[in-house]
Amino acid sequence: MQQDSIRRSDIAADSVELQEADLQRRGSIEMQPASLGKSPNASNPTQLKVLVIEDEENIIELIKLGLRYEGFQVEAVSDGLEGLTITQRINPDIVILDLGLPSGSIDGLEVCRRLRINPTTQDVPVLILTARGEVEDRVAGLKTGADDYLTKPFSFEELVARIHAILRRQRRSSVSIPGNSALEREGQVLQFGDLRLHMTTREVNRAGRHIELTVTEFNLLHLFMSHPRQVLDRQTILNKVWGYDFLGETNIIEVYVRYLREKIEDSPSTPRLIQTVRGVGYVLKD
Ligand code: CA
Numbered sequence: 001m002q003q004d005s006i007r008r009s010d011i012a013a014d015s016v017e018l019q020e021a022d023l024q025r026r027g028s029i030e031m032q033p034a035s036l037g038k039s040p041n042a043s044n045p046t047q048l049k050v051l052v053i054e055d056e057e058n059i060i061e062l063i064k065l066g067l068r069y070e071g072f073q074v075e076a077v078s079d080g081l082e083g084l085t086i087t088q089r090i091n092p093d094i095v096i097l098d099l100g101l102p103s104g105s106i107d108g109l110e111v112c113r114r115l116r117i118n119p120t121t122q123d124v125p126v127l128i129l130t131a132r133g134e135v136e137d138r139v140a141g142l143k144t145g146a147d148d149y150l151t152k153p154f155s156f157e158e159l160v161a162r163i164h165a166i167l168r169r170q171r172r173s174s175v176s177i178p179g180n181s182a183l184e185r186e187g188q189v190l191q192f193g194d195l196r197l198h199m200t201t202r203e204v205n206r207a208g209r210h211i212e213l214t215v216t217e218f219n220l221l222h223l224f225m226s227h228p229r230q231v232l233d234r235q236t237i238l239n240k241v242w243g244y245d246f247l248g249e250t251n252i253i254e255v256y257v258r259y260l261r262e263k264i265e266d267s268p269s270t271p272r273l274i275q276t277v278r279g280v281g282y283v284l285k286d
Helices: 002-030 057-069 080-090 110-116 135-143 156-175 215-226 234-242 252-264
Strands: 051-052 075-076 094-098 124-133 148-152 189-192 195-198 202-207 209-211 276-277 282-283
Touching: 002 276, 051 057, 051 080, 057 075, 057 124, 057 156, 075 080, 080 094, 094 110, 094 156, 110 124, 110 135, 124 135, 135 148, 148 156, 156 215, 156 276, 195 215, 215 234, 215 252, 215 282, 234 252, 234 282, 252 276, 252 282
Parallel strands: 051 075, 051 094, 094 124, 124 148
Antiparallel strands: 189 195, 195 202, 202 209, 276 282
C-alpha cells in the first residue's frame, strides 16, 4: 500500500517533466515544413508497428506523437490483459511496456512473462519503461525476457535510439536465410540507382556491397532516399533526423553528410549522389 503511494508520487513528478518534453515536442512538430507532404499519422504497410502498453496519458501522447512522426505506426493500450490480446492481433514489431500498470489487471512483469510463454508472441521485442529507482523490477523484467529497459523520465531521442537498437539486434539474431522473401517484399526496400535501403532490417547496400551505417547515418540516408531529387533544406534535415527545431550554429548536418558520403560515394571529395545546394541544403541526385 505504502509502496504503491510512493511510486505514484514518483511517477507524478516524472510526468511533469515528460509533459514539458511533450510540449516542446509538439512545438517542434508544428514547425515542420509541410513540403515533404507526408502526414505523420498516415498508415502504410511498410511502417513498423509499435504497441505501447502504458497507463499514463501524457506518456502515451508523447510516444504516439513522436514515433508517428518518426514513421512508426503506433497503437496504445493501458490495460495489461488487453495489451496481450492486441499483441496477438496486430503482431507489432516492438512492444513498449510500462511496468507500473494500474492494479486490477495484470502488471507489466506479468504481461512480459505471458508474452514470452505464448508461441505467437514469444519473439516480439519488448522495451520496458520503469519509474526511477525500481531497480529490482528492471532486473526482473529483463529476466522475464524483456530486451531492454528505459527509466522515466526519458528523452525521446533515447527512446528512439533504444527501439532501433533492439530492432537491429532482433534482426541480426533472427535472420538470415539468403533470399529470405519477407525481406525482399516490395515496399520494404527503397531503391535509388544502385543504392538499396531495407526499411525493416535497416540494411543498406550499394551495387550489392553491404554498407555499415550508424543509426544517424541511416536516418539521414533514409530521408534522402524518401525524397529523391528533392532539395532538402538544412532546417528540414535537422528536424527530421535529429528532431531539433532550432538551427543555431550547429554543423552537425555537414559532419554527418560527410560521414555518409565517405561510405556511399565512389569519390567522397567529389560527391555525385548527395550534392550540396549552396546556401540551402542537400539533394540526392542520379
Ligand atoms: Ca504507469
